[in-house]
Every structure is written in C-alpha cells, then in structure tokens.
Amino acid sequence: MWRDAALVAGKDIRVELRSRVATNQVLPFALLVLILFAFALDPDRGFLGQAAPGLFWVAVLFSAVLAVQRSFAIEASDHAREGLRLSGLDPAGIFLGKAAAVAAQLGVLEAVLTAGVVVLYGAHLEGALLLLGTCLAATVGLAAAGTAYGVLAASLRVRETLLPLLLLPVVAPVLLGATKAWEAGLAGHPAQGDPWLRLLAVFAVVYLALGVLAFGPLLEES
Amino acid sequence: MSGLIDAGYSVVLVSVAAYSAAVVYRHRSLARSLPPPTPDAEPEEEGEWQ
Amino acid sequence: MAVASARSRGRLEHPRRLWVVGVIIVAAIGFLLAKGLGSSINYFETVNQAVALRSSLGTTTFRMEGVVVRGTVHQTSRGTDFSMRSHGVTVPVVNTSSPPQLFAPGRAVVVVGHFARGTDKFLSNEIMVKHSANYVAAHPNRVKPGANGSS
Amino acid sequence: MIITRRQARRPLTSSSSRRPGSLVRTATGVVGLASVAATVWLGLWVTPPSTNLGQLVRLLYIHPPVAWVAYLAFGVTAAASLLYLWRRTRSVVWDRLAAASGEVGVLFCGLTLVSGSIWGKATWGVWWTWDARLTSTALLFVLYLGYLALRRVPSDPGTRAKRSAVAAILAFADVPISYLSVYWWKTLHQTGTVLNPQRQVHVHGLMAWTLLLGFCAFTLVYAWLVAHRYAVEALAERQQGEGLARALAERRAEGRAA
Incomplete structure (x- = not known):
C-alpha cells in the first residue's frame, strides 16, 4: 500500500511540475482571492487584520477544490483512469498517493498565502508552532476529504459544479477549526488553539481512514 | 406574536401538502403513462411497440 | 490477470482493513470527546x-x-x-x-x-x-376546549 | 376530527388498486392526515399556554416532530445505503428507498430550519444564530442537498447507486453531531424535549400527549410520502427502460424498412 502510494504521489507531482497548472493557475487564483477580499473589506479600517485567519482559510478552501479537480482532471483524458484502475495498484495506495500530492501542493500554496497575508493584511505571525501545526493538520484533512469526494465526482460530466457542493459542507469543520486556531495563534494565545488543532487532527485521521476504505469501490465503479 | 405561530404551522402544513400533491400527481401520471401492471412480463420481442 | 489479482487482493484485505479503519475512527472520535472540544465551541x-x-x-x-x-x-x-x-x-x-x-x-x-x-x-x-425544554401549563384548570388560544 | 377523517377517506380510497400494499399505504396516509389534523387542532386550540412561553409554546407540537422526521429520514437513507453497499443484501430496493427517504428528509430538514427559525424569532428574539445545533442542522441540509444533486446526475444506475450510497453514509455523520450538540456544548437551543438521553420529559399532561401525537402523525405522513416516492422511483426506472426498448425497436424497424 505504501509503495503504491509513493508511486502515485510521485507521478502526480511530476505531472504537476511539468504542466505547472498549479503554479500558473491555482496559486494566482488564491492570491487573487486575497486581493479581492481586500477590495471588499476596506483595508484602512482594521477589518482585514481581524479577518485575516478566516480569509486565509477561505482562500485555501477554494484553492483546494481547484487542486482536487486538477488532480482528477489529469486522469480524465487518454483513458488514464482505466489505466490506473487496471494497474493492479492497491486502491488505498492510490488514494494515499493522490491525497499526498494534493497536500504537497496545498502546502506550497499555504506558504505563499501566508506571505500574502503578512504583506497585504499586515498580520503578525505569532505562535508560529501552532500556525504550522494547524496548516499541517488542516492540509492533510482537506487533501483526504477532497480526494475521497474527488473520485466520487470524477467521472461525472457535471463534476465542476458538483464537487464544490459536495465537498465544501464536508470540510466546513476544517474552515472553522483552522480559522479559530489561527485566530488564537495570531492573537498570541496559542493555548486557546489547542482544542481546534485536535479537532483538525481527528478530522484528518477520520477522512484518511474513510478514504482508504471507500476509494476502492468508488474507483471501480466510476 | 400569534402571527408567527400561524406562520410556523402554515409553512409546515402547506409545504408538506404541496410536496405530497406533487409526488402523488407524479405517481398517478407515471402509472397512467405506463401500461397497466404486468410488471413481470417485460416486453422482450422486437416489434412489440410498432 | 492484473484486474483479477487486484480485485481479489482488495477483497481479501477488506475485512481486516474494515476493522482497522473502524477502530481508528472510533479511537479518534473518542479521543476528541474525552479531551473535550468542550469550551471552545x-x-x-x-x-x-x-x-x-x-x-x-x-x-x-x-x-x-x-x-x-x-x-x-x-x-x-x-x-x-x-x-x-x-x-x-x-x-x-x-x-x-x-x-x-x-x-x-x-x-x-x-x-x-x-x-x-x-x-x-x-x-x-x-x-x-x-428557555429550557420544560413546558408547564400556565393554567391547567382553566382549559376551555374550542376556545381559540392562539390569539 | 371525525369529519376530517371521513373527508379524507373518500378521495384516497377511490384511487387504491387491488394490491394489498397500496391499501396499507392508503391507510397510513388516511391515519397520518387525520392525526396531523388532530395535532393541529389540539395544538392551536385545545392545549393550554405554558408558564414561561405563553402562547408561543404552540410551535412545540410542530417543530420537534418535523425535526425528528428529518433525522429519521436521513437514518433510513443511511441504513438503506449500507444495505445496498453490503454485497449480500444488495438490491435495487435499497437504492430506491434511500432516494425516496433522502428527498423527503431534505424537505423535512428544510422545514425544521424554517419552523425553528420562526420559533426562535418568537421566543429567543432572533431568526438565526450560529450556535452548534443550528449550524450543524444547516450543514445537514446542505449535505443532503448535495446528495440529491449527486443522485440527479444521469449515469449508469448501478454506479449511481453505489456512489450516492457512499455519499449518504458520509453525510449521515452529521446527524449524531447535530443531535448531541446541545449536550456536548452550551447552546442557545434547548436540549431535547422527548428524545433526550436522560429519558425525562418535562412536558405537562395534555401538552405531552399532543406532542406525542405530533411525533406519530408526522412519522406516518413520512411513511406515506416515502411509499409514494418509492413507487415513483420504481415507475420512472421502468419508464426509462421501456423508452429505451421502444427506441431500439424503432431503430430496428427503420433499418428493416431501409
């Protein structure tokens, strides 16, 4: 299972590095969302600094939907899905590999967005350990849930519209937990963020487990 | 405030009634459009519908 | 061949994996409840x-x-x-x-x-x-059936 | 009450066919309609006002039963989905039942939100607030809207059934969270009136009986709606199959004529 996961993750990341869709489209999109928030909320009145954690994670969430869509779009052409299905790889391994690839992309995206939040919204990064831990747990959770629902919607003609509807309510706890943890971290009370960090970790573990179980049947059927 | 009570009852009752009517109507129109219950005898031979 | 082996392998591993996953989920949620997401929500x-x-x-x-x-x-x-x-x-x-x-x-x-x-x-x-989920009649002795109480 | 029952029976029995299943369905509908009418009558006119809510207590006989039906419907959907996914019990019956119950559940979940919002405005003073119970219920509504949207995507019936079954089971995780939220966390929403873990009901006399009748009434209406919705699902599948057969036959006839 782990060897298969590494294979699939390596493949997805290589495809991403060569096609640069994430760097050329998803990353600029996320930055654009940050800038649009700045237009919507008057930057001079201090709203942006207060709302920075929420806006950051909303931007990550939207980008995660795009990243998941991209992750399954690369297999939509040339019967690559069938190839993957018939490859004899363990479905759980495929799931973990794809989730890892999505998580890696989201990690890069979050690093850039963090810089964006600091520069554009004037946020001060305190409690860096909590912020980092939150990013890690939230990213794994988003990638796991995203990949599980991604394969659910992947073979549908209407996946572009259906995936956000299915995925966003499911990852709403991630948005809540990550925002609260970041609020605590940025405000300099890292202790208040710990329960939220636990919630994020449990979410990640639960969806990783569910994905390992459900990915096989879903891949077979789609 | 009695307006809110009436509104609560009305919303629930009217919605359930409307949904029921829609479902029953669809049930009847479907049942009418399909040939009467011979569900086990599926038309297999060609030419049946000409 | 590859299909058959992949499928049979998936099926064979299924029961054990089901248990492992079930235990992980129950443990994770139990941990969350024991630690108490409590006050923060x-x-x-x-x-x-x-x-x-x-x-x-x-x-x-x-x-x-x-x-x-x-x-x-x-x-x-x-x-x-x-x-x-x-x-x-x-x-x-x-x-x-x-x-x-x-x-x-x-x-x-x-x-x-x-x-x-x-x-x-x-x-x-x-x-x-x-308000709590306790509902006590205000005037239990003065119920008049048919009187419009919603006004 | 008796008048309502008589009025209700006439149009409904006339439609019943010879099959015993539809007789049971009709009977469920008649009793359900009568008990809803009785609940409304008792709830609006007969029951007394309460000590701390006054007349506003009357929404008690509507809101919790509707919410219960939403939970019940999603529970049936999840159970049917599980039965479908399990190879030994796989049958199109479970898929249809999940579809029917899911749609009725979304209706009742929406009504839970609306009636609760109205009750909240009257008693709490706000239409909506972001406490754990309200938020998780709103999430539940959106999750199952997604389920219905997934069902509506045209694709191979077997694939669709499996896919939606997985989605239904994943979405059901929110139901216990929503139900237990008022015990796990401090919320504005009051704790469960009847279905609380302490098994203690603090509702007096006639009010309690009316509430109980409300639960039964809406559960019966739910059963009746699901029975009809199930039949619609089955008929629609048949219609699709026959439409395909007819089109095939026409094409073959064209080929022969040419």
Whole structure:
C-alpha cells in the first residue's frame, strides 16, 4: 500500500511540475482571492487584520477544490483512469498517493498565502508552532476529504459544479477549526488553539481512514 | 406574536401538502403513462411497440 | 490477470482493513470527546466564567449567559439596563436594543457585547432569551376546549 | 376530527388498486392526515399556554416532530445505503428507498430550519444564530442537498447507486453531531424535549400527549410520502427502460424498412 502510494504521489507531482497548472493557475487564483477580499473589506479600517485567519482559510478552501479537480482532471483524458484502475495498484495506495500530492501542493500554496497575508493584511505571525501545526493538520484533512469526494465526482460530466457542493459542507469543520486556531495563534494565545488543532487532527485521521476504505469501490465503479 | 405561530404551522402544513400533491400527481401520471401492471412480463420481442 | 489479482487482493484485505479503519475512527472520535472540544465551541460563557476570564477577554465581543436578576431591570433612554447572575456572580448590563417579547426578570438570557474598559459593566447591543425544554401549563384548570388560544 | 377523517377517506380510497400494499399505504396516509389534523387542532386550540412561553409554546407540537422526521429520514437513507453497499443484501430496493427517504428528509430538514427559525424569532428574539445545533442542522441540509444533486446526475444506475450510497453514509455523520450538540456544548437551543438521553420529559399532561401525537402523525405522513416516492422511483426506472426498448425497436424497424 505504501509503495503504491509513493508511486502515485510521485507521478502526480511530476505531472504537476511539468504542466505547472498549479503554479500558473491555482496559486494566482488564491492570491487573487486575497486581493479581492481586500477590495471588499476596506483595508484602512482594521477589518482585514481581524479577518485575516478566516480569509486565509477561505482562500485555501477554494484553492483546494481547484487542486482536487486538477488532480482528477489529469486522469480524465487518454483513458488514464482505466489505466490506473487496471494497474493492479492497491486502491488505498492510490488514494494515499493522490491525497499526498494534493497536500504537497496545498502546502506550497499555504506558504505563499501566508506571505500574502503578512504583506497585504499586515498580520503578525505569532505562535508560529501552532500556525504550522494547524496548516499541517488542516492540509492533510482537506487533501483526504477532497480526494475521497474527488473520485466520487470524477467521472461525472457535471463534476465542476458538483464537487464544490459536495465537498465544501464536508470540510466546513476544517474552515472553522483552522480559522479559530489561527485566530488564537495570531492573537498570541496559542493555548486557546489547542482544542481546534485536535479537532483538525481527528478530522484528518477520520477522512484518511474513510478514504482508504471507500476509494476502492468508488474507483471501480466510476 | 400569534402571527408567527400561524406562520410556523402554515409553512409546515402547506409545504408538506404541496410536496405530497406533487409526488402523488407524479405517481398517478407515471402509472397512467405506463401500461397497466404486468410488471413481470417485460416486453422482450422486437416489434412489440410498432 | 492484473484486474483479477487486484480485485481479489482488495477483497481479501477488506475485512481486516474494515476493522482497522473502524477502530481508528472510533479511537479518534473518542479521543476528541474525552479531551473535550468542550469550551471552545461553546456558544456563550456564563457570567461567572466571563468574569473569571475578564483579563484575557479585554473588550472583545462575546456572548454571555445568565439569569436576569429580579428588581434590577430599568428602562433607559437608550434601551434596558439590568443585572445578570450565574453561579453567584453578578454583572451589570447596559443594553442598547429593544429586548425580545419574552424578556423578563428571572429568565435566562444571552447577551451579545463586551466589557466596558475600566469598569465592571457589560455593554450589550443584543439580547436573546434562552428557555429550557420544560413546558408547564400556565393554567391547567382553566382549559376551555374550542376556545381559540392562539390569539 | 371525525369529519376530517371521513373527508379524507373518500378521495384516497377511490384511487387504491387491488394490491394489498397500496391499501396499507392508503391507510397510513388516511391515519397520518387525520392525526396531523388532530395535532393541529389540539395544538392551536385545545392545549393550554405554558408558564414561561405563553402562547408561543404552540410551535412545540410542530417543530420537534418535523425535526425528528428529518433525522429519521436521513437514518433510513443511511441504513438503506449500507444495505445496498453490503454485497449480500444488495438490491435495487435499497437504492430506491434511500432516494425516496433522502428527498423527503431534505424537505423535512428544510422545514425544521424554517419552523425553528420562526420559533426562535418568537421566543429567543432572533431568526438565526450560529450556535452548534443550528449550524450543524444547516450543514445537514446542505449535505443532503448535495446528495440529491449527486443522485440527479444521469449515469449508469448501478454506479449511481453505489456512489450516492457512499455519499449518504458520509453525510449521515452529521446527524449524531447535530443531535448531541446541545449536550456536548452550551447552546442557545434547548436540549431535547422527548428524545433526550436522560429519558425525562418535562412536558405537562395534555401538552405531552399532543406532542406525542405530533411525533406519530408526522412519522406516518413520512411513511406515506416515502411509499409514494418509492413507487415513483420504481415507475420512472421502468419508464426509462421501456423508452429505451421502444427506441431500439424503432431503430430496428427503420433499418428493416431501409
């Protein structure tokens, strides 16, 4: 299972590095969302600094939907899905590999967005350990849930519209937990963020487990 | 405030009634459009519908 | 061949994996419940908790719950002033909104607002009445069937 | 009450066919309609006002039963989905039942939100607030809207059934969270009136009986609606199959004529 996961993750990341869709489209999109928030909320009145954690994670969430869509779009052409299905790889391994690839992309995206939040919204990064831990747990959770629902919607003609509807309510706890943890971290009370960090970790573990179980049947059927 | 009570009852009752009517109507129109219950005898031979 | 082997392998591993996954999920959720996501998701702080957290709360806006103390409700030009109590701790509330219909002394309420800087007063701009799931007939002996009670 | 029952029976029995299943369905509908009528009558006119809510207590007889039906419907959907996914019990019956119950559940979940919002405005003083119970219920509504949207995507019936079954089971995780939220966390929403873990009901006399009748009434209406919705699902599948057969036959006839 782990060897298969590494294979699939390596493949997805290589495809991403060569096609640069994430760097050329998803990353600029996320930055654009940050800038649009700045237009919507008057930057001079201090709203942006207060709302920075929420806006950051909303931007990550939207980008995660795009990243998941991209992750399954690369297999939509040339019967690559069938190839993957018939490859004899363990479905759980495929799931973990794809989730890892999505998580890696989201990690890069979050690093850039963090810089964006600091520069554009004037946020001060305190409690860096909590912020980092939150990013890690939230990213794994988003990638796991995203990949599980991604394969659910992947073979549908209407996946572009259906995936956000299915995925966003499911990852709403991630948005809540990550925002609260970041609020605590940025405000300099890292202790208040710990329960939220636990919630994020449990979410990640639960969806990783569910994905390992459900990915096989879903891949077979789609 | 009695307006809110009436509104609560009305919303629930009217919605359930409307949904029921829609479902029953669809049930009847479907049942009418399909040939009467011979569900086990599926038309297999060609030419049946000409 | 590859298909057959992949499928049979998946099927063979399935029961064991099902158990492992089930145990992981139950353990994870159990951990969450045991550790208590508790206070952080709470909708409000009770008056005594709010007073205990007074220094860290500062003037941030939050929701506070308590019972309206009898005899402390005063109509003012801006709204209604009263005191709230919970677990023996009382806080005076300066409210600038019209309270809901069920607002009355002795009732549990949730107020939205923040502590005023430098005083012990709580400035609120919204009151919500909280009620329990106990429903007791007001006049059980005076029920008249057929009388329109909804008016 | 008796008048309502008589009025209701006439149009409904006339439609019943010879099959015993539809007789049971009709009977469920008749009794359900009568008990809803009785609940409304008792709830609006007969029951007394309560000590702390006054007349506003009357929404008690509507809101909790509707919410219960939403939970029940999603529970049936999840159970049917599980039965479908399990190879030994796989049958199109479970897929249809999940579809029917899911749609009725979304209706009742929406009504839970609306009636609760109205009750909240009357008693709490706000239409909506973000406490754990309200938020998780709103999430539940959106989750199952997604389920219905997924079902509506045209694809191979077997694939669709499996896919939606997985989605239904994943979405059901929110139901216990929503139900237990008022015990896990401090919320504005009151704790469970009847279905609380302490098994204690603090509702007096006639009010309690009316509430109980409300639960039964809406559960019966739910059963009746699901029975009809199930039949619609089955008929629609048949219609699709026959439409395909007819089109095939026409094409073959064209080929022969040419």
